[in-house]
Amino acid sequence: MGGLVPWVGVRLRTAPGAAVALLLLTLLTSFPAAALPRAMDAYAAEGLRHALETAPADRGAVELTDTPWQDGTGPITPAALAERYRRITAALPEPLRADHAESAYGVRTGSPLAASDPWVPQLDGGQTVFTLSTHHGIDRHAVLRSGRWPRSAGGSVAPDTRAVEAAVTTATARTLAILPGATLHLPLPGGGGPLAVRVTGVVEPKRPEGGYWSFEPVLRTPARLFTSGPVPEPYWHGALLLPPGAAPVLLPAGPGSEAYWRIAADPAGLGPDDAKALRKAVASIEDGPARAKLGEAFSPDLFVESDLDHVLLGADRALAALDPVVAVAAFGVACAAGVVLLMAGGLVAARRHDELALLRARGGSAAGIAGRLLGETAVPVLPAAAAGCAAAFAAVPEGRALPSLLAAGAVALVACGALPARAAFAHRRVRSHGERADAAPARPSRRRTVAELTVLVLAVAAVAALRRRGGAAPEGGADLLASAAPALVALIAALLFVRLHPVPLRLAARSVARRRGPVAFLALARAGRAGGAATLPLLALLVALSTAAFGGSVLTGISDARDRASLIAVGADARVEGDPLPAGAADAVRKAVGVTDVAAVHRSYDLNLRERDTGGIGSVTLLAVDPESYARLAARTGLGSFRAGVLRAPSGAPGDSAVLPALASPGVAALLGGDAVRIGPAAGPFTVRVGAVLEVTPGAASGGEFLVVDAAGVPVEGGRTPTTLLVSGSSVSGAALGAAVRSAGAAGAAVTLRAEVRAGFTDSPAQRGAERIYTWAVTAGAGYAVLALLLALLQAAPERTALLARLRTMGLTRRQGRRLLVLESLPQALLAAGGGVLTGWVAIGLLAPGIDLAAPALAGRGGFAATGPVPPAADPWSLLLPAVAVVVLAVGVAAAQAWPATRRTTTELRAGDAR
Template identity: 30%
Template structure:
């Protein structure tokens, strides 16, 4: 067959097929790259924003055999570097470091109230500046209680000068039996205290205050810095001593695809560290990387579940629309193929010609869409190559099969409008099997969840296919009831239009198989996106507890509070005092907040959060962990006795678990506040200026932080893209379904026009023929889309994208459903009117064959 003439004759149809194929291949190849790029960015952000002590690989040892020299530490560090599995090596940076520290080393004579630990950092010279005195030097000796003991020169952080009264020149005796003396020779400050590096050594940068279990008084803990020479005086036999070799991890090169390998590599390194005999000391691997990877994998799995469902539905619909376009092309070439068969062409030649015509359109278009997908940033996955190939193979294979089935015998005439097609027993059995499997899968999905069986991910696809098959089989039956009612009337148009709509013609199947998943997946994507958005808002309020919250370590002076009240834009200020309180006389503590609950309730009125009412006096709201205790005393500035009035699961902006209670401000002996809850339009910078020592947080900032997460962003943006694309595909499917049956419809209308059918009646007839299929399919698709979130709800946890709040209670988006259904109905009606208008001036002799008008 010569192609130039058919190409010119069917240029419009080929152009539609080219456009559909190019867009489909761009979406199929581009969206996975964009989603994977966001997955990678999410992992990199998780690794680079987490404390280094959590992500780095730290080999630790409580020594039996002491290491006395720096060279011994460096030799072991090189060994651990070489032991890192291959999957982790690209992420390990060369600037590792080592340390040796004692813990809980008491200052002699303090009764365990003060602890000064000895510490050595291999890279201290690069990390600190000495602001007073000098760097520690060699170790010497001194006399104590008639014995010669080591005297170690150390430096302390400048914070210790304020908090513990330490200074240059002081000598402190450490230990209760095995003594050692330290001489403070310098005061240092960190060069970059915000560096992630310091998360390994916060005990060196800060004085910590700890309350021991059952104790009433706080302990002071500090770790000093000493020189390399101080290692000779450290012994694990006399102190609680720990050696550490830190292998820093740079997450900027990580990929989400490598997470399983990274997890396995960390486990392998942990095993090697335990079993390798590099010294007489036992070693272990300390890292929070497995937990971080597991948390990321859980969030990633939920994102992939939603996105794979959406992208799978998009691919299915795109293939269906392309198949509709191929069906239109082969129908337009029906007479050409029939003539070729009548002139002796073999079935292989005719089918090959149809496949070649289709390939001529879809292959270059697929290549163009595939090439355009490389403009989308992201890694090149296998689906980027496979997706466009699937589109081309599906289109060409359908064309070959369609032409082969239609032209098995030369000049085989068919009249699909005369009698209903009766499906074979084999086909009915297969359809019943698909419906049964879909229902069983839906039950298992709700009962077990996706975590138990990933194959259940195909359940929504099976449900969509089952709903489409049921619709195909059942939608003619209610129309036949309408036909019987219309037959009793005098008007012929309703009877004829509904009769043609009720006939199970082969051309009606494809539009249903395209429209139904398009509507179902688009409604599903919209509901998921909307529910995530609303839960994000609720989570942001839950995190802050007010439009703006100002939290100070110490008491906020009354004069400062008045300045805040007088600031432009501030509408309401509620004072609150938070702290740890002792419960009764037992060594048990709980978090507490004293606040005017009535004012707080007025401040958050109309927001997604609420606080139960609380009467005055000494009533309190307690957490579930404190439920059923009756009245009890608390130790907080005084010893008031509070009576639980109710149970509250969480306190917005403060606590959501553990032991806590909410009480009136009048419980305190004097009104004071370390927290301000503010309503109004005022900048965080202005409040930070008014309360310099405080942390200012806002609901808007919390919401922005939740939405800026890469995983959250890609889930919502992909759902929006899929929704828009599916809506457009649904409209294209309606138009193509009109075009596919255009020839048959024009022929029927032409027959009726010879009997006196007017143009107005022809338009009504066409609308009544087309609209029922669209409306029935739209209703089923919308119903399935509204039910998919409910079916998937127990199996998919989306809390990672909503501020760790559970996404549940999916409310039907009737507005979106109405817009989609209405849009398709309008498109079908307008298409029917346009089709009738275009065929109004057609010559009947050009439509009807010789003898049809007799």
């Protein structure tokens, strides 16, 4: 130890450039290494919070219901409801916390009551019904638009009260024609006279999309429901908002009346470690210790219901689909960074070979030299690794600390140990003279052969096991073997290429030996004698190229999936919908700027197949189209192309005896078979026969069942009127389409652009975070590949310079010297480029069966079954462009290195000469 500190001080003073370079390399490596785990934790936490924030109100909350007045204590008061609300929220297990701004409680009727007043609007289904609710806190969640707030004098409302006050929302007042001062009479199930509800005010919800109003949407907006029976008929269902003190009047309103507490989950403050604990908390409040404790405190009949567990499960599945994709990039960049750190240590060991050999010859032990070198490298490496880790913590505040600390520690360990390990191995024995550095042994040592064969067998076995199980992890999520597949393939390729590449180079050297000029022969001969030192840079390049190729395939697959999903969702480049559209709407849209074609479609849902039971396939969408324009659209979009003649109705249609040819989805085709089947409404049935089966067609819902017929053959006039226009045009704009349909008299038509739908697939924070991490990782891997190439060329620079100096004395011109250096580097660059293309293609083939990009592509959205699995697909640009860049960079660096080297002659004659 006494001699270590002076040694380190002398070395740092005499060679500060090497220490600074190692410090910068360690800093630039430890920062992404420490930031990557925290970034993954950050997007996982953002995904969890986003899942809770965007979940429907009835799925992102916990609802507790009870009938506390049945315990003999009498009607429950507002104060008792509030006290139970406070105790329920206090009893929620961590990290499940209540969002008080969107939570609500009160008393409601179990079954809606029908209004007997003749002035209340009615649909064909009969009387309009109302749900009565004492939704607590309406004055804080709504603004009074007209009238006054409803009141209930303290203690004046009893179960036998038959007149109360209420408020309605603006949507309810507008739809059901209710004005302040109006009175609704609601007959009670038990008799005794109707309940008179006087509406005193109309209120406007402040946040109608929030959980307070959306858990039970009818409180905000009337619902259009349908009666049960052979012919369902519509009727209105609205809500009357009573003051909290009016709760006793709801007791005789039916046996289903209940008190409720709807606790919205607060996503604020949730971290990546809270997902598992949150699932346990939800299970505890649903049917666990927390539920049992509340039952003992309140009532054994307390009922708890929540779909939060399904929301959390969906978030877990989305993250599990993203993790394998990110892990491949992370593993690839980690391998490339490790190789570069080893190469940096090897470069320093090669430059200091004579110095270390002299120390060894003077009696220094290999362990003693390694210890001195370890102390020398630890001085710049350890502070740099600590600074990189601190910078990662500052750049990514959210995330676990331990994985980042371990990653930064691994970088420091490799950076500190590369030079001592390489030097100790190279000088383990004292040699009288050094071996040639520019020639590989004719027969590699047995140890090297055994080591390479061992690594090769392990890598082949791992890849074979991965291929046999299809690339998927046994229990989902990231899999180490799948993540390492590109690196394993690159390792196999590097070992094979280093072993095999001298053979074609030496054969090529023999073929040019008889040609005039020494440059080509010397370049091929020197490239063919390159030894095992080329393995590390080749491995770094192959890992980076294969990771970049796989990354390109992932990004291309995601982009293609989004394109197809948006096309299926819209049906064309744009869609105009109305119910129905005016007769001139299609012609007006055709004249809009950017429109190239329009297909007019009459689209109706719940097609009546009459004698055929559709219970097994659900609802069927009928598309009545113009065969020519619709066939052009299908061919242009690739969504089930067909010939227009297959769909064209027979001459003379429509008519009772005409049989219309139809295009059907697989489910409908199996249901109808090949027979002529009578379908359609009772007022205008028609007969169809399935002529072709399509998996998907423009204008039909993704994964839904459909039937396409010629609109000219539909007997009902309403079935021929277009309700949808599928618009083609790459530059079509929503403003132009909106103006066109308004000019045709369709002011209420809805315009949907495919570009807007596609943009909506990128709204998930977890999805954006995973894509961002993958892009950064691929970029960092490319940077490490470039650095590996530069280090390889830099390590050979002194020997090349000395060689050129000797050859110059023998008559080699400067121009020939420059050509020699460029041609010598070209075979290695071509080897790395070709190997990168091959390993990238193989890695994609290995991983593609086990990776489904549907989750990262579609942001976890449902309703896109027609897209099917989305595996990575080989992208030619991602395979070829990085490979070409490697060749260009290698040639450019060699040319830049050759220019100053060929201008020096006598000053370099002894450089690198070890004899």
